[in-house]
Amino acid sequence: MAEIAHKGYAPTIWESLAGAPHPSLSFQGSFWHSVAPAGPAQMRLEGEDRTEIAIVGGGFLGLSTALHLAEAGHKVTLLExxxxxFGASGRNTGFVVPNLLTGLDPRYAKAKFGDEKGDLLVRMLGEGGELVFDLIRRHGIDCWGKQTGWMQPIHAANKVEWLKDRVKQWQDLGRPVKLLSREEAIAETGSEAYHGAFLDPTGGHLNPLAFVRGLAGAAVKAGVTLYSDSRANGIERKGAEWHLSTDRGTLVADRVLLTTNSTGGGLAPKAEGTQFPITLFQVATQQLDPELRKSVLPNDRCSADTRKDLIAYRWTDDNRIVTGGLLANPLGSVERGRTHHLGRLQALLPQLPELHAEFAWQGRLAAARDYMPRLMRLGDGAFSAIACNGRGIAMTTALGRKLALWLDGGSNEELPLPVTDPDPVLLPKLAPLAFSVWLPFSRRQDAKDLRGSAN
Ligand SMILES: Cc1cc2nc3c(=O)[nH]c(=O)nc-3n(C[C@H](O)[C@H](O)[C@H](O)COP(=O)(O)OP(=O)(O)OC[C@H]3O[C@@H](n4cnc5c(N)ncnc54)[C@H](O)[C@@H]3O)c2cc1C
Structure with missing residues (x-):
């Protein structure tokens, strides 16, 4: 099979209202797609195949699990x-963030999962950046990977004490993070608007599609059978085996792990219903004068600030800036997706010339109601894992390795999260609207923080 015809995935209610997924904001329209090296040769599942462990979903989580399982000697087959x-893994901003979302700190993880598991989880995540860049080196993945550090600048002065506490919590775990002063934050970001910053030097950035394709190549080399264009549309227990059906074939497996994030399409409705799908817009600007790199992110770090409706930006190797985020109003969002986030960036960095979106695309992530990862039991030997929650590259890659150790015979005690039953949200069909409805409140809170800082 030379190249597959992209079919897309079923739109959420939010995306349908916006007339999306819009062809002009497609996977193929992304900047990453225009520059990423090809992935491994593609083949489709046709007829029946058998395996020991079936993984459904070829994003960071599924591929990291598959790679590490194959390296441990298991027969693994992945259906994509x-x-x-094609999912969030190939469309994101490429920030490698060894941290949880704003407001969720090691203390929060321990409160959620208990001291032991919470500690395992944050230690795993803290080491996630190191794992990602180690995999890049070990497998020679050509993905513009730069371990130059991840920054979280403070948008409002009244957040400084909170950030100090955040830095201390990670330092107490032995992580090499630091607090940047206002002057340092301004010099690092290029924006006078910031009051300080959290810096984790083990984070960084990469071309996410090139990284995920590189992981796929490494997994195939390690012995994983990877079927593309093979959507699993049914899962059934027959005797001691699991049968996963696709349009053209059946995969029979001893054990199954679903890693379908926000696009499972009803394969495991209860597990999928535990999360809120969120559509995000991304843009890459025109190529800019390389001189600007001396004042904007001069150390080539990536930056995502403390706003609830955060402003995130980074350079690409060919001197573009990639930024993006949420939009509150789905109607008319195709055009606004191109302009809204550039306008915010321009206000933050007035030294930039007029920006336009040479590439624009959208992607969908998913978040659980507590923004924490899940490992859900679907039946005897079948599980569904979700690790996204917006901060995904480090988290999903690192959790994939832990899941592989567990499926290789590790004990439940070694897992950094509990194994639970699916616990769907109320009215899951309406869940995609939740973040857009919530966004105006988030923006009001951001504005209030700024006013509070000015007083
Ligand atoms: C626009 C955007 C920007 C982001 N920016 C960042 C960032 O800068 N840094 C960061 O750390 N995180 C970021 N994230 C989050 C990050 O991309 C995700 O956390 C991560 O990619 C999730 O990986 P995953 O493997 O769980 O899911 P996905 O990458 O979504 O993979 C799921 C895969 O499953 C496949 N699939 C679904 N259903 C089936 C089925 N029934 N049968 C077979 N295959 C199926 C899909 O096609 C897909 O390839 C961003 C997300 C988005 C959308």
Missing amino acids: ADEAG
Whole structure:
């Protein structure tokens, strides 16, 4: 099979209202797609195949689990509905963030999962950046990977004490993070608007599609059978085996792990219903004068600030800036997706010339109601894992390795999260609207923080 025809995935209610997924904001329209090296050769599941462990979903989580399981000697087969990286993994901003979302700190993880598991989880995540860049080196993945550090600048002065506490919590775990002063934050970001910053030097950035395709290549080399264009549309227990059916074939497996994030399409409705799908817009600007790199992110770090409706930006190797985020109003969002986030960036960095979106695309992530990862039991030997929650590259890659150790015979005690039953949200069909409805409140809170700082 030379190249697959991208079919896309079923739109959420939010995306349908916006007339999306819009062809002009497609996977193929992304900047990453225009520059990423090809992934491994593609083949489709046709007829029946048998395996020991079936993984469904070829994003960072599924591929990291598959790679580490194959390296431990297991027979692993991965079903991907489209091509590896077609989901959030191939469309994101490429920030490697060894941290949880704003407001969720090691203390929060321990409160959620208990001291032991919470500690395992944050230690795993803290080491996630090191794991990602180690995999890049070990497998020679060509993905513009730069371990130059991840920054979280403070948008409002009244957040400084909170950030100090955040830095201390990670330092207490032995992580090499630090607090930047206002002057340092301004010099590092290029924006006078910031009051300080959290810096984790083990984070960084990469071309996410190139990284996920590189992971797929490494997994195939390690012995994983990877089927593309093979959406699993049914899962059934027959005797001691699991049968996963696709349009053209059946995969029979001893054990199954679903890693379908926000696009499972009803394969495991209760597990999928535990999360809120969130559509995000991304843009890459025109190529800019390289001189600007001396004042904007001069150390080539990536930056995502403390706003609830955060402003995130980074350079690409060919001197573009990639930014993006949420939009509150789905109607008319196709055009606004191109302009809204550039306008915010321009206000933050007035030294930039007029920006336009040479590439624009959208992607969908998913978040659980507590923004924490899940490992859900679907039946005897079948599980569904979700690790996204917006901060995904480090988290999903690192959790994939832990899941592989567990499926290789590790004990439940070694897992950094509990194994639970699916616990769907109320009215899951309406869940995609939740973040857009919530966004105006988030923006009001951001504005209030700024006013509070000015007083
Ligand atoms: C626009 C955007 C920007 C982001 N920016 C960042 C960032 O800068 N840094 C960061 O750390 N995180 C970021 N994230 C989050 C990050 O991308 C995700 O956390 C991560 O990619 C999730 O990986 P995953 O493997 O769980 O899911 P996905 O990458 O979504 O993979 C799921 C895969 O399953 C496949 N699939 C679904 N259903 C089926 C089925 N029934 N049968 C077979 N295959 C199926 C899909 O096609 C898909 O390839 C961003 C997300 C988005 C959308």
